[in-house]
Amino acid sequence: MNDQFDVAILGAGFEGGVLASILAYNGAKVLIADAGVHPRFALGESTVRHTFRMMKIMAERFGVPEFREKFSSGEIIHKEVASTFGVKKNFGFVYHREGQHGRPDEATQLVIPPYREGYEAHLFRQDTDAFLTHTAIHHGATVKYRTPITGVDIDKDGVTLRANNETFRARFVADASGGGAVLPRLFQLRDNPPRLNLQTRCLFTHMIDVKPYDDLNLPNGVPQGRRRWYEGTCHHLFDGGWLWVIPFNNRPGSTNPLVSVGLSFDIRKFPKPTDITPDQEWRRFLDRFPSIYEQFKDAKVVRDWVSSDRLQTSVKQTHGERWALMAGGSGAGFLDALFSRGLATSTEVINSLAARLLQALKENDFSPERFDYVAQIHENNLRHNDMLVSASYTAFRDFDLWNAWFRVWALGVGLGDLRLASIYRRYKQSHDDSILPDSEPPMGLFFSNHEGFKQLFYDGVEKMKGVEGGVVPPKEAAAYVFNLIRNAKFNPPGNGLADPNNRYLDPGAPLSTAKTLFWLITNAPPEIRKMSLGVLADLKPKHRAVPAATGV
Numbered sequence: 001m002n003d004q005f006d007v008a009i010l011g012a013g014f015e016g017g018v019l020a021s022i023l024a025y026n027g028a029k030v031l032i033a034d035a036g037v038h039p040r041f042a043l044g045e046s047t048v049r050h051t052f053r054m055m056k057i058m059a060e061r062f063g064v065p066e067f068r069e070k071f072s073s074g075e076i077i078h079k080e081v082a083s084t085f086g087v088k089k090n091f092g093f094v095y096h097r098e099g100q101h102g103r104p105d106e107a108t109q110l111v112i113p114p115y116r117e118g119y120e121a122h123l124f125r126q127d128t129d130a131f132l133t134h135t136a137i138h139h140g141a142t143v144k145y146r147t148p149i150t151g152v153d154i155d156k157d158g159v160t161l162r163a164n165n166e167t168f169r170a171r172f173v174a175d176a177s178g179g180g181a182v183l184p185r186l187f188q189l190r191d192n193p194p195r196l197n198l199q200t201r202c203l204f205t206h207m208i209d210v211k212p213y214d215d216l217n218l219p220n221g222v223p224q225g226r227r228r229w230y231e232g233t234c235h236h237l238f239d240g241g242w243l244w245v246i247p248f249n250n251r252p253g254s255t256n257p258l259v260s261v262g263l264s265f266d267i268r269k270f271p272k273p274t275d276i277t278p279d280q281e282w283r284r285f286l287d288r289f290p291s292i293y294e295q296f297k298d299a300k301v302v303r304d305w306v307s308s309d310r311l312q313t314s315v316k317q318t319h320g321e322r323w324a325l326m327a328g329g330s331g332a333g334f335l336d337a338l339f340s341r342g343l344a345t346s347t348e349v350i351n352s353l354a355a356r357l358l359q360a361l362k363e364n365d366f367s368p369e370r371f372d373y374v375a376q377i378h379e380n381n382l383r384h385n386d387m388l389v390s391a392s393y394t395a396f397r398d399f400d401l402w403n404a405w406f407r408v409w410a411l412g413v414g415l416g417d418l419r420l421a422s423i424y425r426r427y428k429q430s431h432d433d434s435i436l437p438d439s440e441p442p443m444g445l446f447f448s449n450h451e452g453f454k455q456l457f458y459d460g461v462e463k464m465k466g467v468e469g470g471v472v473p474p475k476e477a478a479a480y481v482f483n484l485i486r487n488a489k490f491n492p493p494g495n496g497l498a499d500p501n502n503r504y505l506d507p508g509a510p511l512s513t514a515k516t517l518f519w520l521i522t523n524a525p526p527e528i529r530k531m532s533l534g535v536l537a538d539l540k541p542k543h544r545a546v547p548a549a550t551g552v
């Protein structure tokens with residue numbers, strides 16, 4: 001029996017590393033047990049601003065210096081963590097029809113404003129996760145690799161964990177084992193089937209020799225977005241699914257030639273084949289979409305394809321006496337990779353869990369009610385994300401519908417980012433805990449605590465359900481969603497969200513910024529004005545854009 005730890009964390013991934021760093025830095029005796037060793041592959045490679053913003057908030061709240069100095073923005077990690085990451089200057093969505101080349105006017109893009117923190121990143125997870133684990137070790141955590149936890153017993157005084165021939169004792173256990181789903185399996189927590197509408201599966205790998213989509217010589221031409229498609233996370237959309245392209249080699253200075261590639265299918269339209277290999281399924285997919293074929297015709301896989309079953313999972317319970325599930329992989333429930341929300345959710349969960357856990361350790365009181373808030377975050381995230389992503393798969397059947405629905409997501413992300421920027425700015429100045437995100441009712445979407453946005457979102461979702469059910473024509477739903485956006489008083493008009501012809505949204509462009517500023521001063525609802533004006537100083541670019549990427 002090893003000495004007693006305060007907290008045992010299952011998994012040395014992103015979540016395990018971040019939580020362990022916080023707890024260890026704040027004096028807890030932490031054990032991380034991982035079934036494998038670093039470096040190892042993990043998904044969750046495309047960041048959104050929310051993730052790094054939460055890392056900054058946690059740096060202020062919990063003090064971990066490495067979060068602030070090395071892990072607080074897409075730009076800073078290239079210098080401080082590794083040279084293997086790519087840059088993400090945009091979320092790109094290029095539409096395809098089976099058997100046809102793409103059309104140059106069927107694409108949408110959300111440009112990520114560089115502002116003060118630079119662009120977002122494509123994380124080569126083996127390097128981020130090793131860095132975070134080492135940070136935890138630096139602050140005093142004990143890490144046991146090749147230690148697959150196979151048994152967990154809870155008693156009134158603590159937790160006993162078993163792995164190989166060893167036994168560990170802790171006062172609390174946090175499960176960050178992602179797809180390993182240790183506690184959901186041992187405690188039989190999973191819903192079967194999951195209580196989620198979406199039904200998707202996925203094929204994924206890393207490749208080399210993927211061509212930048214921008215440089216292809218396609219018969220109809222390549223859509224001309226505001227940023228190169230290859231400078232961001234590119235989503236190739238088609239009726240029934242989408243393909244992610246996440247290059248790590250799209251930034252001057254990157255030393256990593258790999259590109260992450262993943263194909264997601266609606267199972268109801270594309271059931272998992274049983275008679276072909278994943279590689280054959282990939283080849284057949286390319287044969288159906290000629291423009292995508294051009295991007296991948298010379299590409300080679302560098303690791304075997306993984307072909308998943310249904311991705312969605314949900315659980316009956318996310319915490320109990322002396323235990324809690326984290327967000328990741330399929331632990332406390334998973335939906336789909338669309339919109340790259342995974343790590344953002346992880347940071348929200350860690351922020352609220354770590355604060356409550358430190359308090360519980362101090363008071364030696366691990367009553368489950370202390371963690372009810374964290375359970376609400378899990379639940380609301382899963383439920384709202386199910387609505388958002390299910391409606392997106394519905395939208396994939398018609399470009400005009402996608403062009404409309406994509407804006408509901410973009411509006412939530414943009415305003416949600418302003419909300420979090422405002423929280424960060426105020427918290428940095430005051431360190432008043434009543435400002436923190438987890439002092440508000442748990443959200444579940446980046447801006448879903450705003451009554452207006454919540455209503456718009458629910459109205460839009462209902463209309464999309466009508467399309468899915470075959471009672472609302474896609475064009476009618478598209479017009480309806482545009483009307484919702486046009487009539488939303490909290491939507492900054494300068495961003496062009498209500499104009500169907502403005503398919504490439506660039507909220508950080510000088511003209512958009514100027515119009516938004518004017519609107520904030522003259523016409524914005526008070527809650528938006530209050531939230532936004534204070535952060536404008538933080539939003540001005542530190543410098544102009546990083547030079548354009550040259551591709552591979």
Ligand SMILES: Cc1cc2nc3c(=O)[nH]c(=O)nc-3n(C[C@H](O)[C@H](O)[C@H](O)COP(=O)(O)OP(=O)(O)OC[C@H]3O[C@@H](n4cnc5c(N)ncnc54)[C@H](O)[C@@H]3O)c2cc1C
Nearest residue numbers: 011013014015034035043044149177178180328337342343
């Ligand atoms: C198809 C797909 C695509 C995704 N794309 C994105 C994206 O673009 N952006 C994003 O933000 N998120 C994305 N996600 C979500 C993201 O992968 C997770 O949120 C993220 O990896 C969570 O990290 P983690 O540390 O919890 O888990 P992981 O990184 O999976 O780490 C879990 C660790 O637990 C260990 N482990 C497993 N079993 C045991 C055991 N029995 N005992 C001890 N240790 C164990 C493993 O060895 C591993 O090191 C995606 C998820 C999927 C499934």
